[in-house]
Amino acid sequence: MSAPYNSADYTPPAPVLSVAFRYGERPWLGPFEALVDTGADATIIPESIAERLRAAPPQSRPSGNPMGRNALNKLPLLLDGPEQQTDVLNHQTMKRIRALR
Numbered sequence: 001m002s003a004p005y006n007s008a009d010y011t012p013p014a015p016v017l018s019v020a021f022r023y024g025e026r027p028w029l030g031p032f033e034a035l036v037d038t039g040a041d042a043t044i045i046p047e048s049i050a051e052r053l054r055a056a057p058p059q060s061r062p063s064g065n066p067m068g069r070n071a072l073n074k075l076p077l078l079l080d081g082p083e084q085q086t087d088v089l090n091h092q093t094m095k096r097i098r099a100l101r
Helices: 047-053 091-099
Strands: 002-004 016-021 029-035 077-080 085-088
């Protein structure tokens, strides 16, 4: 998955990805453009999306861990600032990059 940085809404341009949401068995909503903020502790979604999914607030979920860096840390993500491109890399590409270390 690849997406250009958003330079229309952010100065300087910001990395973004296309995302979809689902809560439990409820249907997918999206795609939406999401800002990739690697310094954020938690992922924030608009309240309107949570309401449409009828998602429970984090404090009422049994194992309500916030998503943020913990979600980003599961993705082989490339933020290419000079090219202003965000990429979620496939397994083969990531394996080749790791072999270069």
